[in-house]
Amino acid sequence: MISRRSLLGGLLTAGIAAAAPIAASRQADAQIFIQPPPPPLRIERRPPPPRPGWVWVSGFWTWDPRRRAYVWVPGRWVAGRPGWRYRDGTWVRRGNTWVYRPGGWWR
Structure with a gap:
């Protein structure tokens, strides 16, 4: 017969092992990637057009x-x-x- 202590220990170990992938995936989902805003536009010297139009x-x-x-x-x-x-x-x-x-x- 399995003792109550062995049964509880086994269930506790199985529960922790089962929860580990869930915790890891939640951590990965929590990453936020923020791209910085673009710099101000540059003022460009506009050369004359190569052709009309x-x-x-x-x-x-x-x-x-x-x-x-x-x-x-x-x-x-x-x-x-x-x-x-x-x-x-x-x-x-x-x-x-x-x-x-x-x-x-x-x-």
């Missing part, structure tokens, strides 16, 4: 995950699209992180 696309900051830092992408001229307007990209805060909404052509 070209549109200036402003420079912007992009996140480089390998460097874990923002990197500046300089502005540039692009060929215009008749009847369309170009809207520059923008950074938007979503909760504890920042998301880049790329620019594009709009009617």
Whole structure:
């Protein structure tokens, strides 16, 4: 016959072993990754357009995950699209992180 003390010890050990993965997964889920906000936009010297009808696309900051830092992408001229307007990209805060909404052509 199993003694009461042995039975309680076995149940206690089994309970701790079963709860360990739950505690570990809750710790992993509790990690919060916060990407810092982008730096202020740079003031760029806009050279003359290469041809009439070209549109200036402003420079912007992009996140480089390998460097874990923002990197500046300089502005540039692009060929215009008749009847369309170009809207520059923008950074938007979503909760504890920042998301880049790329620019594009709009009617």
